[in-house]
Amino acid sequence: MRASDLPPLPEGFEYRLNLKHHVTPRLLRNQPIHRWFWFPHSFSPQLIDEILCAFPVAAGGRIFDPFLGAGTTVLRALELGYAATGSDLSPLSLFVSQVKLANYDGVMLRECLETILNHYHPSYGNSKVPERIRKAFTPSELAHLNGLRQQIDTAPQPALDFFRLALLRVQQGISRACPDGGWFRWVPREDQSQLIKHLFAQQANMQIADAKSVRFPPFQILLSDVRQLENLQGICDLVITSPPYPNRHDYSRIFHIELLSLGISEREVTELRRTSIRSHVEAEAPPLNADGYVIPSRLAKILDLPANADQRVVPLIKGYFEDLYLTLRSISRYLKPGGICAFVVGNVRHAGVMVPVDEILADVGQQAGYRFITAWVARLRGNSAQQMGRFGRELSRETVVFLQKVKTTTSRLKQRLPLSSHLALEKNNLSTSGDQTNAL
Incomplete structure (x- = not known):
């Protein structure tokens, strides 16, 4: 232009x-x-x-x-x-940021990754998986994700969270719950369980290459x-x-799968949605006193929306x-x-x-x-x-x-x-x- x-x-x-x-x-x-x-x-x-x-x-x-x-x-x-x-x-923001900002030992990360890849095997029959996650992945994909997660959980910190983030990124790439504006939509996908190990190794190696020389x-x-x-x-x-x-746009919905994968319960996700800043219609007013605030005249004019507008x-x-x-x-x-x-x-x-x-x-x-x-x-x-x-x-x-x-x-x-x-x-x-x- x-x-x-x-x-x-x-x-x-x-x-x-x-x-x-x-x-x-x-x-x-x-x-x-x-x-x-x-x-x-x-x-x-x-x-x-x-x-x-x-x-x-x-x-x-x-x-x-x-x-x-x-x-x-x-x-x-x-x-x-x-x-x-x-x-x-x-909690997703805190988790991602803490992983990015931690100091790592590159040799230890590579040893942990080798152990994870060599010892993991698909794990079926986890009854504790939330229903929404069951819908996002096929049973075979879940088995591979669960197997990797079980091996990751044996790693010491900060490697444990480092590889949990890598697995989150893999999940995003294969999930049937895809962000779409302020929501997400369910998309059909072929089973990708046989790619999960390769995708995880690729993501983890990229992160290791970035992290090995950084000290914050x-x-x-x-x-x-x-x-x-x-x-x-x-x-x-x-x-x-x-x-x-x-x-x-409601980020608790867009990243619902990631929050659940971090162990955040459905009740806690709903509470996050309710208490977040009022940028979406399900957020509620905080118990705070906005003393001194008056609706600016520029805003007051905007609030006179057409009668057919969404009342929320x-x-x-x-x-x-x-x-x-x-x-x-x-x-x-x-x-x-x-x-x-x-x-x-x-x-x-x-x-x-x-x-x-x-x-x-x-x-x-x-x-x-x-x-x-x-x-x-x-x-x-x-x-x-x-x-x-x-x-x-x-x-x-x-x-x-x-x-x-x-x-x-x-x-x-x-x-x-x-x-x-x-x-x-x-x-x-x-x-x-x-x-x-x-x-x-």
């Missing part, structure tokens, strides 16, 4: 379409360690490099990702020599709800994260931005004054109405004690097939929104200002007060 054909942007936004692959997992697939496991909406480590060029952090500084995902931010921060912290509500300094990752963070160590200089988009969408959208407010307020306790939050967000469309998540996030940030710095529009993408079929195609932005923590008195003043007035105020402040960041 030519520059002259690009849609106009709100004040303070700029096109950075050279980053279009940086806000997707595309570049992760060939990146050592990062490639072991990723999520559909993961961003790439190259985006972190771009953010650090624009907002440098001093040597020894701390970078935090409150929506840890597959650990991209924490892993890249450690690779660059920074301290790093992450949190997530999903200490880090902290927590199983925690970012809306009420506790026990986070230290003060952070920079937050780089991507909350779930309010597009009704309005509570979803309202709850989503209240949760972002709670998130930003919670993060603020661990972010130094003047510290930057970089949020990767995607605009979404419901009932034909575009929800400008990036602009509303800037409004919400002001209420939570931040000032809007800028926003990079990294990608223009289509809408869901359902939305385009019913309402036509309308490009939606995928954006990195930058917010800076400010003093309480300043944030209270800005709560009463629209974004355009806020930008004018910041320009005036910067022209009269010198280095705003150092002054905070």
